[in-house]
Amino acid sequence: MPMNKFQIKIPQKAMPIAMLGVAGLSLIAAIVVLIAAIGADAAYKTVFLSIATVLLLALVALAVYYLYLTRVNDPNFFLYSKEQHRNIPAEQLTFDIVNDRMNFYLSLIADSDEELWSGSVLAKSDGSFGREEVYRPLVAYKMLYDLTETNDDFAWDRIILAEVTTIRLLTRAIKQAGDAELAQAIVDLYKGENVEEGENLRDFLTGNRKYLRARMLRYVKQKLDYFY
Secondary structure (H helix, E strand, O other): OOOOOOOOOOOOOHHHHHHHHHHHHHHHHHHHHHHHHHOOOOHHHHHHHHHHHHHHHHHHHHHHHHHHHHHHHOOOOOOEEOOOOEEOOHHHOOHHHHHHHHHHHHHHHOOOHHHHHOOOOOOOOOOOOOHHHOHHHHHHHHHHHHHHOOOOHHHHHHHHOOOHHHHHHHHHHHHHOOOHHHHHHHHHHOOOOOHHHHHHHHHHHHHOHHHHHHHHHHHHHHOHHHHO
16 A cells, blocks of 8 residues: 555535525525516516516526536546546446445555554544545445455454454444444454454354445445535
8 A cells, every 4th residue: 555645535515505505595586586476466567577587597597507517527536437537327336436446545544454454544533534434434344345355364363363442443433334233243253362263253254245345335325425
């Protein structure tokens, strides 16, 4: 993993929120003006109010179109395609894309797998995990998934022989994603320095490789708005 680090912070985008407000207020105003036009007591008032209604509805349409363009063109960490220079539809998002982007993300926040499993990364509170720390559960899932992809005993020792603090941070991150059952299973199977019994944890995680894949993809899709 690269030695240089970079903090990913998701800025609050005021413009889309402002345009959403404009669209809502303009729509309400258009409805009020239209009602006034229908009840107008003079022809010129009806014409004037009708024109105002059309203009307000046009403003609503422009605001909605702006929001559409913003969503399509504003790069999403998982949806943005360098080849297409835009975000792909959420329906086209696959685990392979999520996994590839998480490989890149981990290279930004940690220098090595050893650092990841030391617990110092999961313990960060410096904004590295984005808005509402949305990346933290993904990091935990990714750490577990990467283990299931290897038969290297040394790699598996990172969780089997992990410090209690690391396991607590790992399972806390998983619980943040609403996955209390998986978190509890890891706690129950974790045996500290007992390598022989720790093999049960290895077997459990390897047997749940497909679950980890599905869980990572589902979590990203559920939180897509947080990755802009």
